[in-house]
Amino acid sequence: MGLFDHKTGVANDGGDTGADGTGTHGKRSGMASLANEDFSVIDAIGGPRGVLESVLPGVVFVVLFVATRDLHLTVMVAAALAVIQVIVRLLQRQSAMGALAGVFAVAICLVWAWFSHDARNYYLPGFLVNSFWIVVLAISLIVRIPGIGALVEFVRNPVTERPRAWLAAWRDDKPLLRAYMIVTGLWIAVFAARLGVQIPMYLTNHVGWLGTARLIMGVPMFAAAIWVTWLIIATPLHRHRLAEAAAKQE
Numbered sequence: 001m002g003l004f005d006h007k008t009g010v011a012n013d014g015g016d017t018g019a020d021g022t023g024t025h026g027k028r029s030g031m032a033s034l035a036n037e038d039f040s041v042i043d044a045i046g047g048p049r050g051v052l053e054s055v056l057p058g059v060v061f062v063v064l065f066v067a068t069r070d071l072h073l074t075v076m077v078a079a080a081l082a083v084i085q086v087i088v089r090l091l092q093r094q095s096a097m098g099a100l101a102g103v104f105a106v107a108i109c110l111v112w113a114w115f116s117h118d119a120r121n122y123y124l125p126g127f128l129v130n131s132f133w134i135v136v137l138a139i140s141l142i143v144r145i146p147g148i149g150a151l152v153e154f155v156r157n158p159v160t161e162r163p164r165a166w167l168a169a170w171r172d173d174k175p176l177l178r179a180y181m182i183v184t185g186l187w188i189a190v191f192a193a194r195l196g197v198q199i200p201m202y203l204t205n206h207v208g209w210l211g212t213a214r215l216i217m218g219v220p221m222f223a224a225a226i227w228v229t230w231l232i233i234a235t236p237l238h239r240h241r242l243a244e245a246a247a248k249q250e
Contacts, residue, residue, distance in 0.1 A: 031148070034230060035155035037241070044226050051219050057082050057106045058218070062211025065119050074119065075110045082106045119207050123214055127199060130191040137188045141181060145171070148187060148229065149180025152237070173243070176236040183229045190225045193217070 033044040045051055057078045065074040082103045105125075113122040140147035149170065159166040171177050194217050201210040 031151055031226070032155045034148075034152045034226070034233065037238075039230050039234070041223050041227050041230075045219055045223050053085050055215055055219060056085075058211065058215055061110075061119075061122060062208060062215075066208045066211075071113065071117065071119050075114050079107065079110050120202050120205060120210065123198065123202060123210055126214065127195060127202070130194050134188055134191045134195075137184050137191075141184055141188075144177075144181075146177070146180040146184035148184045149177065152180070152233070169244075170240065173236070173240050176233070176240045179233045179236045183232050186225065186229060186232075190221060194221075 030044060030046075033039060036043070042048075046054065060081055061074055061078045064077055065071065068074065086103055108125050109122045112124055113119055137147040140150065145167065153166070153170045157166065157169075170180075197217065198210055198213050201213060
């Protein structure tokens with residue numbers, strides 16, 4: 001789905017996106033949707049189908065394991081479900097790239113759980129990915145090139161040459177830079193909250209509660225966080241767009 005896919009524990013989720021981060025209706029989803037002038041939370045989370053495809057393997061995994069305590073059966077059913085999602089898209093002649101990316105992400109989690117013989121390890125890759133983004137975004141704040149801002153600006157205006165000029169074009173806009181710094185800090189807090197809540201459950205072997213927390217802190221938390229992100233950056237980004245348009249007309 002583009003950057004930040006919480007199928008792997010990162011920020012966004014959904015299956016209605018292709019490899020280019022655009023949805024089935026040509027609209028960007030995930031974090032890339034913040035670059036849309038007509039931003040929509042529904043589009044950002046991949047639409048109803050994207051949400052369903054995203055959460056279903058996780059729901060099946062936690063419910064089936066809690067009910068049966070049979071890890072091998074649980075892994076096989078969850079894997080089969082993920083594959084069926086891709087097959088259905090192919091039969092409907094829709095783009096399967098987003099679903100394939102989701103299958104790959106789910107497969108990593110399932111393989112980890114299978115070979116470790118521990119259902120908790122289905123969630124371990126997500127911890128690693130969340131930790132990775134905390135570090136990356138924190139470094140981006142330290143060097144004052146906020147990661148969320150860099151992503152949005154790259155989607156709006158991909159840099160192919162003169163990267164310094166590209167950086168200066170948006171970093172010199174102080175209100176916009178400030179907004180990007182704030183929302184980058186917000187996403188660090190989102191990832192940290194996931195780890196702070198879920199790792200204790202992992203360590204105490206509460207698989208059912210861990211799965212529930214993972215689902216709640218997946219699509220719902222992502223939707224809330226990306227909406228707040230848009231509220232913070234919308235005004236300075238709109239003004240920046242107007243300034244760009246005025247400069248081009250001169």
